[in-house]
Amino acid sequence: MGGPGAAVLRAARGAGQLSQRRGFSSWLARWFSKAPAKAVVAQKTPIKVELVAGTTYRWCVCGRSTKQPFCDGSHLFQLTGLSPLKFKVQETRTVALCTCKATKRPPYCDGTHRSERIQKAEVGSPL
Ligand code: FES
Known part of the structure; x- marks a missing residue:
């Protein structure tokens, strides 16, 4: 042809x-x-969840998940450059997981959400 x-x-x-x-x-x-986006405040109080021994969890780091405190993949769709924190627990127990994303002990709440900085922040605003 x-x-x-x-x-x-x-x-x-x-x-x-x-x-x-x-x-x-x-x-x-x-x-x-693209530099990694900053995490945003998802909520201003922790969420209590029962974690089952041996199960792998993915804690939302970016604050954009609609399934707080766990990842729903929003970090990918919004090109944040951030990744969820994978973790496992050795024994089944109820814990308070951070949703303000400012904890120094991720994924667990360390009380940072009570700080003036977090309490004055808008939900969805960057840390
Ligand atoms: S919810 Fe983040 S430190 Fe408590």
């Missing part, structure tokens, strides 16, 4: 591939150049 029609078709396909590559490379550039 040849002729001017084939040449036009090849050129159009090539342009399409090029624009797809540019789109992907610019997406990659955005992904890698």
Whole structure:
């Protein structure tokens, strides 16, 4: 097959591939150049949950999950550059997990949510 029609078709396909590559490379550039977003205050009080021995949990680090205190994948969709904290417990027990995302003992509440800084912050605002 040849002729001017084939040449036009090849050129159009090539342009399409090029624009797809540019789109992907610019997406990659955005992904890698983006500094991790700051965590946001999800709530201002901890959530008590029963953790089962041997189960792996993923605590939301970014504060954007709608399934607090656990991760729902929002950190990926919103390109935060943050990752959930995976953890396991040795024995089944009820604990208070942090939702303000300012704890110094993640994933557990350490009382930081009572600070003036957190109590004055808007829910959803960066730390
Ligand atoms: S909820 Fe974050 S320290 Fe208590």
